[in-house]
Amino acid sequence: MSNAVSQDVAPARWTALTWLASAVVFAMAPWFSAAAVLPQLRAAWTLSDTDAAWLTLAVQLGFVLGAVLSAALNLADRIAPRQLILAGALLAAGANLGLLLAQGPLAAIALRAVTGAAMALVYPPALKAMSTWFRSGRGVALGVMVGALTLAAALPHLVNGLGGANWQAVIVVTSVLAALGGVMAWRVGNGPHQFPRAVFRPAQAWRLLTGRAMGLTTLGYLGHMWELYAMWAWFAVFFTRLLSDHDLPDPQRGAAYATFAVVGVGALGCYVGGVLGDRWGRTRLTALAMCLSGACALALAFLADAAPPVVLALSLLWGFWIIADSAQFSTIVSEIADPAYVGTALTTQLALGFTLTAGSIALVPVLVGRGGWPLAFAVLGVGPLLGALAMRGLARLPEAARIAGGRG
Template structure:
């Protein structure tokens, strides 16, 4: 990768990070819109629990479909990132606005899937673009971007706790935000650490599965994703039921505030994970984060079994929320460091596609486990993913490719 500027002196890199992080958060606002208005949508269309779950799953599966198509066409390596982000933002805004005209759950679910597919043109290209601005400090930079998205994912729960706005207003506002994200993205050009140009090679989409180092990185990422979105999707339901069982007042509102805190604290975790990944090495940080995250899930299962107080449960949940996302950006950073330089965007896109495919399974599995044996079993099963992912990252640390990661720190 050409290095035309000293690693610590790429002019304007922090300005580029600010603009691009803002662009991604705004452009992906439609992703989070359904969570903000889900209670109202359930009332409008009398949605079942299954329909409500599909509103979340549809976005995940739509993203997967969009990401696979993008990876096969090598779009993130052949088209300017800012042009892809603008296209994705416009498509997401249109699909999101379509909800205003929808006649029932089936149409809303289809529109949510279209929104997810549009997001595949936003997130992976943005990660690649930011990598061109940073060599040293890249873990922190991508951590800040993922942290901003984490905070954006938490805000709908705060809105629910405060009573929220009308669902039509939320849909319109998040659509406008998406268009604003596209405008912001147009202000950011690629940085000085350019990747080589790419040509169309569909097979590159599958190379991420064949190389051992990339395969271990992906296995680690899959372990991380196994628990992340399932926890984010179901924590509000879990905590609301926990408060109800204690006969505490306003369990729904209390759960909304708690979920905002548990998801939102991950924004700090992303930054800390970036700092530690750059200083300690990414394989070490990701393994540590997943061991701690899996440990928190197991501790929470035990706390439920012994009927711990809501304060104890919330405290463990906040720790879980911190560590469950602290490693997320570091997997993308590793890919940017060890993948074929001409196809970094394709590798990032395919890794994300595989991860979000897995999230659909874990999100769907949680309510089945809960109905069968309760929340302790669900949290125990979620803990399996990060614990296995941590083992994969320890193996990656012993491979020759580790010398390319975090400036030789692995």
Template sequence: MTARRQLALIALVEVLAMATWFSASAVVPALRADWGVGDAGAAALTVAVQLGFVAGALGSAALNLADRVPAHLLVAGSAALAAGSTAVIALAVESLGPAVALRAVTGVALAGVYPPGLKLMASWFDRGRGAALGVLVAALTLGSAAPQLLNAVAVLPWRGVLLVASSLAALAAVVAWAGVRPGPLARPAPPLAPRVVVSLLRQRGPRLATLGYLGHMWELYAVWTWLPAYLTASLLDRGLDATRTTVGLVSFAAIGVAGVAGCVVGGLAGDRLGRARVAGWAMRASAACCVLAAAVHGAHPALVAAVLAVWGFAVIADSGLFSTVLTEVVDPRYTGTALTTQTALGFLLTVVTINAVPVVVSATSWPVATLLLAAGPVVGAVAMARLDRSTRLAGSGPTARLTAAGDAPPRPGTPA
């Protein structure tokens, strides 16, 4: 059993399981026709997953589940639950209300897939951890974008798209159970320590890393959720047809293909040049893309697609770097709890922007909405600049630098 093999297996699990995340959102055009779903209903299908994820993550963090339950078994069981809740929508649901409730269940389940997956990856890698976690986030990105591709190229009805996503998540559960194992850096199950969640934000390093992550999440899921709608509106304003295939393929290219490239490049660059520094660069680029997206709305489709591709690259390039920094400055026994807490806070914030975008668009326009998204990466870039300045003041290596800045990781035996 090698680290590279586990890297491939864990990434595969994330790709397969995360296909359920945006599966319902990808088929909203069909649901508008079948169920009469409006903008509020479309947002609810995504927000329900976000809120479910937050509830699941907070519960997991309070109980230290990601550190006290074997992570590969937690991932397997959670992926199976996500598969089941998605399949029920496809096979038995005929209206929006039950679908929203089941989407919340999917969110709870995915809280047991993504943060424990980060912990599993960290347990296999010390050197090159930024690149490894970048690969994992790339897998999440590709899995989240997969429904857009299915919706664009498949001749399946919307229920078929959901069944495919459900089947992929079921396969993820099997792979996690049969092939994924914790690595040599994994620690024995620690005692229950709910106060770990609160104590994380008392240290400057984790606090700045989390603030940067919040700025990143302010923008990320709003972009992923509403990019197809933005593209559709831009094409219509140009007097062009916004076909299902065109919107699906361009969205998949921006979110999936460009996003995967951003994750991998960001992770590799962070390992070589400094994680906080590279994260700050990515956030500056992403903020600039918010402005560019406002400027090119309704422009030639090739120009719009190019801006969306750059945006898809930049908006996710920093994601794995926040997780990497956090794993290096907390008590290693509670790495899973720390990662779960960080993601819970981030996904809670996404609820605000996912709901705000259609409201702002209805009241003003798409350009105004994309400009407002720039606020998150601007704040995050400031936090990363401060973290980078602190880490460059002393020593080499991320942990040593944070320690010099007054953020000493807790001693063994002391919860972070």
């Protein structure tokens, strides 16, 4: 590409990033809506702890089901991303609005599963679409997108800290935002670095994982996902208990603010991870981030009963590094996968990752019941350390020359 053409594309790609990142955050607003109003739903429907947990798990499992079907049908490589995002956003908006008519947990859980399945038509295609706008700086671009979503995931905790909100109003607003996000995404076409159009190959998702380089990338991603959503899902519960044990006033509100900060700081981590991934190499950055994240989890295993300021400081460090590598796994896939099936590869990787998160989320309360929070943190810390080993293995393969402009 000539310098003149590069200069013409440069402003356009940042405009595309701004639009698409905003569109995806809006489109995925229903994912975070139930977390924002969970205390109100528990009161309105007299939810048990099991029901409340399933409202969270249903979205994860719905996403997995939607991603598996999408990958098997190669949807992200056969249909324009903006079409999939619009369809997924509208489906999510409709399922989210259905909560207004639900009379109890069973219907709500089913609707949350449909919402999760719809998100599988939004998130992977958006990552693929943004990859067509960036060849250099792709790690930063995808880091910005994941960082925006991280901030969106943190906002419900801020809402709860401020006293919650009328749950029906939250559902309506997030549904409208989802539809708006789909329309915004429709405005963003593919960039100049387009991938070849795929043909229908149902077995391609499995073939993509059998290669050694893609397999190691996926193992690294699974190590990252093992701790991420479990930490996000249970940190508020842990910190509420800590504040209560130290006889501090209004522990639930204090824990809500702390959780907003711990999850929200990850948005900055995503950007820094993107910058370092582009400059240092993605295998190096992901291994470093997982080593630091795993070390934080293991440190908390020893300091779970320490003074709240000490625990919060360590948790903020954990929240920064636990997500800093996330977008880089998707970026690696976009660089080493069969170009015609990048969307399928991204969707397959995400499906496996979110399947694992459902298990780790469910495992945490079991571990806490048997050995307290120190045992839970210790087990969570093992995943990223194993993931770091996988990424060091990837760095030694010939495919590493195709990652981050040859930086690996």
